[in-house]
Amino acid sequence: xxxxxxxxxxxxxxxxxxxxxxxxxxxxxxxxxxxxxxxxxxxxxxxxxxxxxxxxxxxxxxxxxxxxxxxxxxxxxxxxxxxxxxxxxxxxxxxxxxxxxxxxxxxxxxxxxxxxxxxxxxxxxxxxxxxxxxxxxxxxxxxxxxxxxxxxxxxxxxxxxxxxxxxxxxxxxxxxxxxxxxxxxxxxxxxxxxxxxxxxxxxxxxxxxxxxxxxxxxxxxxxxxxxxxxxxxxxxxxxxxxxxxxxxxxxxxxxxxxxxxxxxxxxxxxxxxx
Amino acid sequence: xxxxxxxxxxxxxxxxxxxxxxxxxxxxxxxxxxxxxxxxxxxxxxxxxxxxxxxxxxxxxxxxxxxxxxxxxxxxxxxxxxxxxxxxxxxxxxxxxxxxxxxxxxxxxxxxxxxxxxxxxxxxxxxxxxxxxxxxxxxxxxxxxxxxxxxxxxxxxxxxxxxxxxxxxxxxxxxxxxxxxxxxxxxxxxxxxxxxxxxxxxxxxxxxxxxxxxxxxxxxxxxxxxxxxxxxxxxxxxxxxxxxxxxxxxxxxxxxxxxxxxxxxxxxxxxxxxxxxxxxxxxxxxxxxxxxxxxxxxxxxxxxxxxxx
Ligand SMILES: Nc1ncnc2c1ncn2[C@@H]1O[C@H](COP(=O)(O)OP(=O)(O)OP(=O)(O)O)[C@@H](O)[C@H]1O
Ligand SMILES: [Mg+2]
Numbered sequence: 058x059x060x061x062x063x064x065x066x067x068x069x070x071x072x073x074x075x076x077x078x079x080x081x082x083x084x085x086x087x088x089x090x091x092x093x094x095x096x097x098x099x100x101x102x103x104x105x106x107x108x109x110x111x112x113x114x115x116x117x118x119x120x121x122x123x124x125x126x127x128x129x130x131x132x133x134x135x136x137x138x139x140x141x142x143x144x145x146x147x148x149x150x151x152x153x154x155x156x157x158x159x160x161x162x163x164x165x166x167x168x169x170x171x172x173x174x175x176x177x178x179x180x181x182x183x184x185x186x187x188x189x190x191x192x193x194x195x196x197x198x199x200x201x202x203x204x205x206x207x208x209x210x211x212x213x214x215x216x217x218x219x220x221x222x223x224x225x226x227x228x229x230x231x232x233x234x235x236x237x238x239x240x241x242x243x244x245x246x247x248x249x250x251x252x253x254x255x256x257x258x259x260x261x262x263x264x265x266x267x268x269x270x271x272x273x274x275x276x277x278x279x280x281x282x283x284x285x286x287x288x289x290x291x292x293x294x295x296x297x298x299x300x301x302x303x304x305x306x307x308x309x310x311x312x313x314x315x316x317x318x319x320x321x322x323x324x325x326x327x328x329x330x331x
Numbered sequence: 332x333x334x335x336x337x338x339x340x341x342x343x344x345x346x347x348x349x350x351x352x353x354x355x356x357x358x359x360x361x362x363x364x365x366x367x368x369x370x371x372x373x374x375x376x377x378x379x380x381x382x383x384x385x386x387x388x389x390x391x392x393x394x395x396x397x398x399x400x401x402x403x404x405x406x407x408x409x410x411x412x413x414x415x416x417x418x419x420x421x422x423x424x425x426x427x428x429x430x431x432x433x434x435x436x437x438x439x440x441x442x443x444x445x446x447x448x449x450x451x452x453x454x455x456x457x458x459x460x461x462x463x464x465x466x467x468x469x470x471x472x473x474x475x476x477x478x479x480x481x482x483x484x485x486x487x488x489x490x491x492x493x494x495x496x497x498x499x500x501x502x503x504x505x506x507x508x509x510x511x512x513x514x515x516x517x518x519x520x521x522x523x524x525x526x527x528x529x530x531x532x533x534x535x536x537x538x539x540x541x542x543x544x545x546x547x548x549x550x551x552x553x554x555x556x557x558x559x560x561x562x563x564x565x566x567x568x569x570x571x572x573x574x575x576x577x578x579x580x581x582x583x584x585x586x587x588x589x590x591x592x593x594x595x596x597x598x599x600x601x602x603x604x605x606x607x608x609x610x611x612x613x614x615x616x617x618x619x620x621x622x623x624x625x626x627x628x629x630x631x632x633x634x635x636x637x638x639x640x
Contacts, residue, residue, distance in 0.1 A: 135531060161533045169531040175524040178547055187533040187542070237528070277503065 070098070074318035075106060075181060076306040078295075083110035086278050087167075087248055091146035092154075094127050094136065101127045101140070103302045109248070109295075114279040116289035116310065119299030120330065125282045128299070129250050132280070133167040134160045148248075152319055165192075168246035172253040174233035176225035176240070181217055184225045184236060188244045209241035212269045212275070231262025235269060242277065249273065251281040255288065267292050286326060290314050298322045374620065384610040390414050395614060401594070403435030414480035414611045416591075418580045419483075420618065423590040426495055427563045428569065430502035434510050435556050439545075442514035447540050461515075467636035473569030476501035481573055486587040493600040496584040501569050506559035513558055517551025518544060553633050561626035565619065569593035591615045603608060622636030 078085050087109040103196075104122045109115050116299040117125045131142045134144040134153070137160065153163050164186075175220075176184050185204045186194075187250070194200060195208040208214035216313040220290035225236055234254055241249060255263040263285075270279055270292055283289050287298055287308060296313040300323075306313060315321045324330045384390050384501070389410060399413020405411050445453030480500045485492030498600050521544050529539040575587025595615055602609040 133531065136528065161535050164531060164533040171524060171527060171531070173523075173524060175528040177525060177528065177543060187529075190535070191532070191534050191538055192544070240528075240532065 071318045073303075073305055074322075075304060076309075078108045078110050080110060080218055082328055083113050085109065086149060087113040087257070087280075088143040088147045089128075089233065090147065092128070092142065092146065094131055095141040095143075102131070104133075104306055105144075107297055107304060109278060109280055111278045112274055112276075114274055114281060114292050114293040115295040115297065116293035117280065117282045117297050117299060118284070118286065118289050118325070120325065121284075123299040124302040125299050126252050127302075129252055129280065129282055131167075132159075132248075132250055133164050133169055135169065165244050166247045167250065168241035168244070169250045170234070170241050170246070170252070172256055174228075174230055174237055174257065176228065176233050176236050178226055180222045180223065181225045181228070181236060182221040185240050185243045192244070205319075207239040207243040208236075210242055210273060210301075211235045212265060212272070213239055214219050226305070229262070230287060231258045231265060234258060234262070234266060238266075238269065238273075242273070243263070246277065248278045248280065251279065253282050253284060256284065263288070286314070298325065300325070302319050337581075338628035355535055373379040375617050377613065377620050380610060382614075384414065384607070384614040388412070388607045390530045390607075390611075395611075396420070400470055401582050406603040409536055412611075414607075414614075416611075416615060416618065418578050419594050419615060420576070421563055421593045421594070422495065422581055422588045423619075423622075424591050425503060426574075426590055427560050428493050429495070429499040430506060430563045430623050431560045433503045433585035434507050435501065435558060438507055438510035438514050438555065438559070439552060441511045442453055443540055443545075445511075445515050446518040447536070447544065456580065458512075461512045464504075465512070467567040469566060470572075472501055472505050472622075475607035476569060476573040484585060491575060491583050491587060492585070493573060493587045494585045495574065496575040498570045498588075498590070499584075501573055502563045502566060505566060505569060506563050506578055508545075509562060510555045513555035514552050520551060521547045550633050550636060551594060553615070554630050557626055557633065561623060561630075564622055564626065567593065567596045571596050591619050595619070596616045 089105050089107055092102060092105040093100065094105075105124075105128045117129065119125055127136070127140070127289055131140075131154075132146060133206070134142075136142055136324050142154060144154065145152045148163070148167070151158075153167075171263045177187065179187070185207055186200050189200060189203060194203075205214060205218075208217065211230060216232060217223075217236075225233065228236060234257070235277045238249075238251075238254075257264060267288060271279070273279065282291075293310045295312040296308070297304050298313060298317075298319070300306075300321055306317060306319045308318070312318075313322060314326055317326060321330075384395065385392055394411065396418055397417055399417050400407070400413040401418060402413040434583055439462045440455065445457045476497060480497045481492040483492075484490075484494070484497050484500075488496070493555070525543050525547055526539055529543045530536070534542065570590055571593035574589060574593055576589050576593055577587050578594060579586035579587070580586035593610055598608075598612050602612060
């Protein structure tokens with residue numbers, strides 16, 4: 058072990074390694090600049106400076122308590138009443154961390170799926186129609202159509218098309234999670250934030266969920282928190298490594314997993330962490 | 332051989348702990364049986380007394396439930412005693428329903444404020460206030476009703492000021508804390524992730540409260556309201572002090588009327604055990620008892636339905 062560590066030590070060159078994106082095919086759609094998050098007096102995120110490429114999947118990895126959820130929830134202002142968030146969150150050139158931003162309108166563009174599948178105690182149909190109805194869509198044909206396309210995009214349509222009026226609470230964990238994705242994409246957001254969406258699912262459901270995310274990439278920019286290294290490696294183009302409230306490394310996923318620049322990242326992805 | 336016997340003796344001997352356990356069970360079982368006996372006794376007693384009006388005094392049940400004249404000492408032109416309980420039954424239901432209708436929006440509004448809008452202030456101020464209000468004895472409410480509500484009603488609507496309206500006002504204040512704190516419990520029981528899901532879909536806080544939280548809490552809120560109604564239905568002292576105690580059909584909200592409980596508390600001391608006057612009051616008590624059973628049943632049904640959802 059010690060020997061091995063010494064060898065990797067020799068290869069690791071930097072303390073912190075965060076790239077800037079330059080891919081013209083996938084321009085930056087969302088970025089954070091000097092983001093700090095405080096729960097009361099306690100600082101939970103010291104600096105999150107990341108850029109997210111449009112129509113790509115970015116994975117956020119790191120040990121428990123490293124601030125991944127804190128960071129992700131700040132992106133669509135879900136931390137508003139819980140924490141103090143300072144710094145800039147630039148979305149298509151607009152700082153959405155300003156007090157005069159209409160967070161409800163913003164969240165329509167930046168959707169979120171949670172760790173624990175959380176369908177409402179309503180029918181499958183009503184779950185998906187919920188956000189549309191809030192926005193005044195009442196036309197039955199239009200609703201039907203959006204419910205269908207959303208369920209198809211979330212790869213759930215075939216399984217539930219005859220049960221649209223049944224309670225969403227009767228779905229299995231994997232189905233419920235895909236329903237939550239369908240519900241989130243029904244309002245056609247730009248960006249989809251997912252916080253460990255597969256952690257409550259079995260391997261088969263997880264695989265299906267990953268396929269769903271890969272197919273959604275064509276329409277949405279996806280940012281996903283995951284504890285599953287293989288998952289990050291399988292589906293993401295970019296990976297950010299969080300540790301103790303800081304982004305220690307951000308680069309392409311292949312770089313992070315094959316040739317990380319920071320020692321701690323290397324320890325973490327190779328399982329020598331702790 | 333010897334050691335086996337010794338072991339057997341050791342294992343079979345009742346240890347101190349085992350004896351204590353038997354005692355513990357015995358004591359709690361006795362307590363339980365005692366309570367069951369008391370409850371069964373009360374129900375049996377009220378029922379047997381209440382039925383006596385119909386069995387030994389031969390009053391027609393329908394006359395009792397639909398008659399409008401309450402004057403058990405007097406017989407009417409047909410030689411039948413005047414034991415029409417309808418005015419009191421109507422009075423009780425009217426006052427219960429009206430106070431619930433008035434109290435519900437206030438209670439739910441306060442609960443929403445306490446739980447959703449300003450949980451900090453809710454926990455610091457409203458919670459203790461609510462608990463304090465629950466603890467105030469009903470005679471105090473009645474006294475305040477007598478010295479504040481009745482004169483106000485008199486000034487506004489004329490008449491004596493005694494009546495259903497004053498009773499409703501007093502009961503509204505009395506059941507408000509209970510309904511509020513039970514509603515707050517119902518809201519608190521709605522999982523946080525429902526709220527998060529709704530907010531993340533771009534719903535405003537008000538939309539979240541209205542479309543998600545209140546919907547999910549509906550069974551609990553209904554239980555709270557029925558609970559408040561049960562309390563209003565059974566309240567005697569405070570109501571008796573402000574309602575006027577005239578066993579007449581309430582023809583307006585500001586004319587003196589009576590409820591089952593108020594007639595009972597004013598009348599029961601002035602009758603002779605076993606007389607028709609006394610039995611008729613027991614019949615009213617039986618109606619009260621049956622109604623509280625019905626309220627309990629409703630609460631249970633709502634609870635079960637809520638769990639099935
Ligand atoms: N609501 C909160 N109030 C106070 N502190 C919090 C809150 N949520 C998170 N924290 C703290 O912020 C730090 C980062 O937590 P966070 O949930 O962002 O970690 P995480 O990387 O998502 O961990 P996990 O992998 O376990 O989900 C932790 O120290 C945690 O205790
Ligand atoms: Mg987390």
